[in-house]
Amino acid sequence: MTAKQHASKHHGRGGFERALEKVARSVTAWTGSTSAFGLSFSIVLVWLLTGPVFHYSDTWQLVINTGTTIITFLMVFLIQRSQNKDSLALHLKLNELVAAMRGASNRLIDVEALSEQELRALHTHYETLARMAKQDLDRLCSHSVEEAEHRHRRKAVASKREHEQEEAQTGSGTKEA
DSSP states (O other): OOHHHHHHHHHTTTTTHHHHHHHHHHHHHTTHHHHHHHHHHHHHHHHHTTTTTTTTTTHHHHHHHHHHHHHHHHHHHHHHHHHHHHHHHHHHHHHHHHHHHOOGGHHHTTTGSSSSHHHHHHHHHHHHHHHHHOSSOOOTTTHHHHHHHHHHHHHHHHHHHHHHHHHHHHHHHHHHH
């Protein structure tokens, strides 16, 4: 048994599933082609031209409605399958880049598993990074989420100290008067 056969058997993919995947991949590639659009357009054109021949009957209308409904129904699943696979492949490639880059935030690996609230919080961090980058004189300088958080904590501590000093000065000035 070859390594490829062993890997596909190991992942529980039967011959039927592999055949369906191959057909789905072929159909997806073909339906996105110019010839598929041309064929679809031709079918609709022939249907329109045959309208007078069939006196625009209910059967004539039912033919196109049924055909387009069936094709649309099947294409929804085919397109979703294709998008899921492409999205997964893209996520894996990006995860590899994040994991391989020194200084990159590893929290971004598997970011798609985060809740919407966690994604919004992370988005806020990246907005902070964008603001930091705009203020930076060195446009090539890179910042991480962790750096932004560290800077924020430092600024918060410094701000608290300044506020306490102002209160102490104001309080001592009041006491002396």
